[in-house]
Amino acid sequence: MKRQVVIGFLGTQLDAGDGPGRWDKWRPTVALGMHEDFLVHRVDLLADERRYGKLLRTVQKDLAQVSPETELRVHDTYIEDPWDFETVYEVLLGFARAYPFDLEHEDYFVQITTGTHVAQICLFLMAESRRMPARLLQLAPPRKQGSGESAGSLSVIDLDLSRYDRLAQRFEREQAEDRSHLKSGIATRNAAFNRMIEQIETVGSRSVAPILLMGPTGAGKSQLARRLFELKKARHELSGRFVEVNCATLRGDGAMSALFGHVRGAYTGAVGDRPGLLRSAHKGLLFLDEIGELGADEQAMLLRALEDKRFLPVGGDKEVESDFQLIAGTNRDLARRVAEGRFRDDLFARLNIWTFDLPGLVDRHEDIEPNIDFELERQADNVQRRVTFNREARERYLRFATSPEATWRGNFRDLGASMTRMVTLAPAGRITVETVDEEVGRLRRLWRQEAPDDxxxxxxxxxxxxxxxxxxxxxxxxxxxxxxxxxxxxxxxxxxxxxxxxxxxxxxxxxxxxxxxxxxxxxxxxxxxxx
Structure with a gap:
C-alpha cells in the first residue's frame, strides 16, 4: 500500500487547547490520527513557528500520543495577511513547486478544514489544477462535544469528476444538449459538421477570443452565432446583448457612425449623441456578418477596439470603452482579400484564431432529411396546423433534393422557402406528388435564373x-x-x-x-x- 500523506494548515483556533480539558475538545489536526479506517503516515503542516510555536509543540505531542506511527513535519510559513487572496495563493504555489511529490509511493490529501476561508479556497484551487496532485480531505467534529468521542468524521473528495458516474453522465448530457442547441435541435448526420459543432461548443465555453465563421450565404452563420450567444448567456458568461449587423449594408460616412457611434455635431444632421453598435454590445456578443465588406477605416477602428477595448466615436475627443466578444461571418476568401490588399492582414490575424468553415447544404446531403423534418415542425408552429408528406411525395422530394441537379444556391434559406411553399399549398394537410413536382420545377427555374452566366x-x-x-x-x-x-x-x-x-x-x-x-x-x- 502507498503511504498516506495529509497537507494542511495549523488551525490557530480549532487546534488550540491547554490542560487536560483539551482532550474534550475536537481538534482537527490531532483528530487525523484517531480514525482507525484512515491511517495517516505523515502530516505536512504549514504554520508560523515564531508566532505559534507553543501550539505546534502541543499538537505534535498529542498527535504522537494518539497515533505514534504518524510523522508530523512542520513547514515554517509566514503569511503577512492570511485574508489576502493573492498573498496566500502565491505562498501555496511556491510550496507546491518545491514539494517533493512522490506519486509512485505516496497518496496525498489536502486538509481543508483549518486555515482561513481564503486559504481553503486556495488549497481547493491547488488540488483542482493538479498543482497539488491530491484529493480533498474534509473533517467534521462529533455531534456532541465532550462526549468522549473526539475523532469526529472524515470525508475524502476526489476532484476528478470522471470518477463520479452520475456527475459525468450529467455533464455529458448537458454537453450534448448544448451542442444540440447550437444545431437548433436538428439531429444532423454529417460527421464533419457534427465534429465542427463539438469544437465550436468547446471553444465557446473556454475562450473569449474572436470566432470567424466562413461559408456560403445561407449556410447558417447568423443562426449559429445567435445560438452560441444564448449558450454563453445561460452559463452567465455574458451579461450583455446580442448585436448583429450585416457589414455589406454599411456604406459611406454612415458606416463609422453606425459601428462606433458619434457625438453631437460630428457632422451635418448629428443632432445628438449616438452610442453605436460596438457600445451596444458591451458585455455581450457582437456578430459582424459579411465582415469582408468593411471599409479600410472601419477595419482599422475595429482592430483597435478588439485589442484595447477602447475607441473614439466619430467627432469625439474622448475614448469610450466596450468589452464584447466578436463573432465574424463571411462568404469571402479573406486570405485572398488580404493578398489583394482589400483586407488588413493584422485584423485577419486577430480574427483567424478560431476559424470554422460551415459547409453548404449541397455538401451535407445526409442532413437534408432531418432539416426537412425540422422545417415541418417549424411550419406547424407558424401556421398552427400540422402538414406531412405522403410516402411517395417524400421519397420523390428527397431524391431530387439530394441529386446533383439540386444546387441549393441559397442553402438552408432555399430549403426553408421550399418547405414554406409546399406546406402552404398542401391540400388537406398532406404534401402530394403533384405538390412536389410543382416545387421541383419552381426550384429548377429559380436556380437557372440565378446562374445567368451558364x-x-x-x-x-x-x-x-x-x-x-x-x-x-x-x-x-x-x-x-x-x-x-x-x-x-x-x-x-x-x-x-x-x-x-x-x-x-x-x-x-x-x-x-x-x-x-x-x-x-x-x-x-x-x-x-x-x-
Whole structure:
C-alpha cells in the first residue's frame, strides 16, 4: 500500500487547547490520527513557528500520543495577511513547486478544514489544477462535544469528476444538449459538421477570443452565432446583448457612425449623441456578418477596439470603452482579400484564431432529411396546423433534393422557402406528388435564373432540365470551344483533333453539326466571343 500523506494548515483556533480539558475538545489536526479506517503516515503542516510555536509543540505531542506511527513535519510559513487572496495563493504555489511529490509511493490529501476561508479556497484551487496532485480531505467534529468521542468524521473528495458516474453522465448530457442547441435541435448526420459543432461548443465555453465563421450565404452563420450567444448567456458568461449587423449594408460616412457611434455635431444632421453598435454590445456578443465588406477605416477602428477595448466615436475627443466578444461571418476568401490588399492582414490575424468553415447544404446531403423534418415542425408552429408528406411525395422530394441537379444556391434559406411553399399549398394537410413536382420545377427555374452566366441556360431554356448532367458538362465545353472559333470547320478540327490523327474522323464539321443537332442547336445560335 502507498503511504498516506495529509497537507494542511495549523488551525490557530480549532487546534488550540491547554490542560487536560483539551482532550474534550475536537481538534482537527490531532483528530487525523484517531480514525482507525484512515491511517495517516505523515502530516505536512504549514504554520508560523515564531508566532505559534507553543501550539505546534502541543499538537505534535498529542498527535504522537494518539497515533505514534504518524510523522508530523512542520513547514515554517509566514503569511503577512492570511485574508489576502493573492498573498496566500502565491505562498501555496511556491510550496507546491518545491514539494517533493512522490506519486509512485505516496497518496496525498489536502486538509481543508483549518486555515482561513481564503486559504481553503486556495488549497481547493491547488488540488483542482493538479498543482497539488491530491484529493480533498474534509473533517467534521462529533455531534456532541465532550462526549468522549473526539475523532469526529472524515470525508475524502476526489476532484476528478470522471470518477463520479452520475456527475459525468450529467455533464455529458448537458454537453450534448448544448451542442444540440447550437444545431437548433436538428439531429444532423454529417460527421464533419457534427465534429465542427463539438469544437465550436468547446471553444465557446473556454475562450473569449474572436470566432470567424466562413461559408456560403445561407449556410447558417447568423443562426449559429445567435445560438452560441444564448449558450454563453445561460452559463452567465455574458451579461450583455446580442448585436448583429450585416457589414455589406454599411456604406459611406454612415458606416463609422453606425459601428462606433458619434457625438453631437460630428457632422451635418448629428443632432445628438449616438452610442453605436460596438457600445451596444458591451458585455455581450457582437456578430459582424459579411465582415469582408468593411471599409479600410472601419477595419482599422475595429482592430483597435478588439485589442484595447477602447475607441473614439466619430467627432469625439474622448475614448469610450466596450468589452464584447466578436463573432465574424463571411462568404469571402479573406486570405485572398488580404493578398489583394482589400483586407488588413493584422485584423485577419486577430480574427483567424478560431476559424470554422460551415459547409453548404449541397455538401451535407445526409442532413437534408432531418432539416426537412425540422422545417415541418417549424411550419406547424407558424401556421398552427400540422402538414406531412405522403410516402411517395417524400421519397420523390428527397431524391431530387439530394441529386446533383439540386444546387441549393441559397442553402438552408432555399430549403426553408421550399418547405414554406409546399406546406402552404398542401391540400388537406398532406404534401402530394403533384405538390412536389410543382416545387421541383419552381426550384429548377429559380436556380437557372440565378446562374445567368451558364451558356446552356440561354441556349436551352426549359429544355435544360431534360439533359443529363453528364451531357450538360460535355455540351458546356463544346459551346465554349465553338465560341472561340471562326467557323464550324475550325471548331470541329479542334474538338476532334485526336480522332483525326487516328484517321477515325473524315468530316469534323459534320460530326459537330450532328452533335449540336442532338440538342436542337445550330452553329448560328452559339455566337462567337466578342460578337
Amino acid at each position: 451558356p446552356l441556360v440561354a441556349l436551352l431554356g426549359e429544355r435544360l432540365q431534360d439533359v443529363d448532367l453528364f451531357d450538360q458538362a460535355q455540351l458546356r465545353e463544346v459551346v465554349r470551344v465553338c465560341r472561340r472559333c471562326r467557323s464550324l470547320s475550325e471548331a470541329g478540327r479542334l474538338l476532334f483533333a485526336a480522332s483525326r490523327e487516328r484517321k477515325a474522323s473524315s468530316n469534323d464539321a459534320d460530326r459537330l453539326r450532328k452533335y449540336l443537332a442532338r440538342f436542337e442547336l445550330e452553329w448560328t445560335q452559339l455566337g462567337r466571343d466578342g460578337q
